[in-house]
Amino acid sequence: MQRQGSGGGIVAVPLRAAGVVLLVAHLLVVAWLTLRPVEVAWVSAPNLHPLAGIRADFAQGWWPGLRRVGKDLFMLAPLGFLLPLIAGRVNASPFFSLMRTTATGVVVSMWIGLLQTYIPGQVVDVDSLLLNTLGVIVTHLAVVPWARARLRRRSGADGTGAGSQGPTPTIARVEFAPWGDALRRP
Numbered sequence: 001m002q003r004q005g006s007g008g009g010i011v012a013v014p015l016r017a018a019g020v021v022l023l024v025a026h027l028l029v030v031a032w033l034t035l036r037p038v039e040v041a042w043v044s045a046p047n048l049h050p051l052a053g054i055r056a057d058f059a060q061g062w063w064p065g066l067r068r069v070g071k072d073l074f075m076l077a078p079l080g081f082l083l084p085l086i087a088g089r090v091n092a093s094p095f096f097s098l099m100r101t102t103a104t105g106v107v108v109s110m111w112i113g114l115l116q117t118y119i120p121g122q123v124v125d126v127d128s129l130l131l132n133t134l135g136v137i138v139t140h141l142a143v144v145p146w147a148r149a150r151l152r153r154r155s156g157a158d159g160t161g162a163g164s165q166g167p168t169p170t171i172a173r174v175e176f177a178p179w180g181d182a183l184r185r186p
Helices: 013-034 052-059 062-075 079-087 094-116 126-155 178-183
Strands: none
Touching: 013 062, 013 079, 013 094, 052 062, 052 126, 062 126, 079 094, 079 126, 094 126
């Protein structure tokens, strides 16, 4: 089954449905972690200077720096493979797939940052945006090409499922009309 202009095979509906369920569950967990009020004695100013917060955390020691980088890298990383899974394109362009996934990751991260401005105790941090986006990119590059190759092998050489149904029938070559030889002069 192919969609017009999709550029390739489509992943099975149950796999895509599982991707939707996992994406919704992941986004609910992310919303719970990032958009709930936090009781703190004081709130620092928003960090709008790229990498300044990461440098400040590493200045306090390796553990706070690594904890922050790891938390922000893994926060939205599952989007890197869940979004292409939901799209369901097995033979999609790797570059455009990465660009679509990255753009969606940036938008989700920006919405989280925007919504955090209205939550008590939450602070906007541009480093979180950068690390969330990097996590989406790394996950996409690490998982999606491998998964698409495996799905193509499983469903056939071209990803359309033709491997399980046999070869595509071809039309025999059509020549000129048989009476074309009668018109030649001897």
